[in-house]
Amino acid sequence: MKVGFIGLGQMGSGMAANLLKAGHQVSIYNRTAGKTENLVRMGAKAPGEIATVCASDAVMTMLANDDAVESVVFGNSGILQNLPRNAVHVSCSTISVALSQRLAAAHEGAAQNFLSAPVFGRPEAAAAGKLFVVAGGAADVINICTPLFEAIGQKTFVMSDRPEAANLVKLSGNFLIAAVIEALGEAIALIGKGGVDRQKYLDLLTSTLFNAPVYKTYGSLIVDGKFEPAGFAALLGQKDIHLALAAANTLRVPMPLASLIRDRFLTLLAQGGETLDWSAIGQLAAQDAGIIGGSS
Ligand SMILES: NC(=O)c1ccc[n+]([C@@H]2O[C@H](COP(=O)([O-])OP(=O)(O)OC[C@H]3O[C@@H](n4cnc5c(N)ncnc54)[C@H](OP(=O)(O)O)[C@@H]3O)[C@@H](O)[C@H]2O)c1
Numbered sequence: 001m002k003v004g005f006i007g008l009g010q011m012g013s014g015m016a017a018n019l020l021k022a023g024h025q026v027s028i029y030n031r032t033a034g035k036t037e038n039l040v041r042m043g044a045k046a047p048g049e050i051a052t053v054c055a056s057d058a059v060m061t062m063l064a065n066d067d068a069v070e071s072v073v074f075g076n077s078g079i080l081q082n083l084p085r086n087a088v089h090v091s092c093s094t095i096s097v098a099l100s101q102r103l104a105a106a107h108e109g110a111a112q113n114f115l116s117a118p119v120f121g122r123p124e125a126a127a128a129g130k131l132f133v134v135a136g137g138a139a140d141v142i143n144i145c146t147p148l149f150e151a152i153g154q155k156t157f158v159m160s161d162r163p164e165a166a167n168l169v170k171l172s173g174n175f176l177i178a179a180v181i182e183a184l185g186e187a188i189a190l191i192g193k194g195g196v197d198r199q200k201y202l203d204l205l206t207s208t209l210f211n212a213p214v215y216k217t218y219g220s221l222i223v224d225g226k227f228e229p230a231g232f233a234a235l236l237g238q239k240d241i242h243l244a245l246a247a248a249n250t251l252r253v254p255m256p257l258a259s260l261i262r263d264r265f266l267t268l269l270a271q272g273g274e275t276l277d278w279s280a281i282g283q284l285a286a287q288d289a290g291i292i293g294g295s296s
Pocket of ligand 1: 006007008009010011012030031032035062063064065067068069071072092093094095119120121122123231232233236
């Protein structure tokens with residue numbers, strides 16, 4: 001397909017590379033222009049403006065947050081103004097349910113299509129084409145975009161014909177991951193202060209009842225204290241808990257654990273942990289227990 005890709009950060013650069021490897025004609029844009037060089041060497045076009053990137057069958061966006069998506073879509077010379085009729089905007093960023101609804105309505109008003117396709121998987125999975133894609137939108141449009149999802153991911157889960165449902169699923173998933181990180185941090189602080197070897201403890205967990213990628217990935221990061229370089233920055237993690245709570249507020253779903261985790265992120269950010277990996281909230285329990293110092 002002829003596809004535009006906007007947002008070449010930790011996730012987007014790997015995703016765009018995999019679209020190229022799958023044989024799609026890819027044209028790319030990033031706010032910071034230097035990040036296009038590697039992909040241009042691989043065969044991407046980098047016209048330097050969003051309008052030209054939009055002359056495609058589909059435009060995918062993988063941007064930091066709601067503000068970034070709003071400026072790229074609704075801004076002057078943005079996607080809304082330039083995407084052809086019947087072409088599709090595929091939003092892969094983790095954004096609010098409310099913005100997803102607004103995007104769906106705006107694209108419909110411009111006779112364009114809109115899909116939400118947020119993803120699970122860290123930058124390594126994005127680079128390897130092993131993401132899990134959570135798709136929401138009209139079935140016929142999802143069918144058209146399936147080759148794109150197959151290029152970036154190992155499996156696509158179609159959740160609903162409403163795009164915003166995919167965003168809600170993604171936010172709920174990130175809440176669950178953050179809850180696992182917090183729980184692991186507390187448990188590892190407990191056994192660590194009690195003099196038990198933390199690596200042995202993690203091996204026990206992950207080879208028995210907790211034999212799941214999320215415990216393995218985040219347990220290792222906590223045990224190794226490896227929060228830099230950030231694969232998923234704490235600032236983005238805080239954004240996701242905030243967005244999960246915003247959705248919970250709208251739907252009137254109390255989430256006391258999410259509220260607690262929101263405060264954990266605030267503690268981490270207040271202590272200067274903005275650029276650490278979001279799993280650094282998993283060291284706060286050890287800090288509270290007097291085992292280690294602050295994050296800054
Ligand atoms: N990292 C992960 O493990 C992971 C996993 C799943 C989902 N996600 C989600 O995927 C999205 C991207 O994450 P990431 O880790 O790739 O983030 P990132 O490395 O920080 O990249 C963010 C991208 O957004 C662009 N951007 C930020 N603000 C902008 C603005 N105001 N206008 C235009 N462009 C703007 C950045 O451009 P510049 O290069 O110019 O800064 C960059 O291309 C986020 O929604 C995140 O929550 C991340």
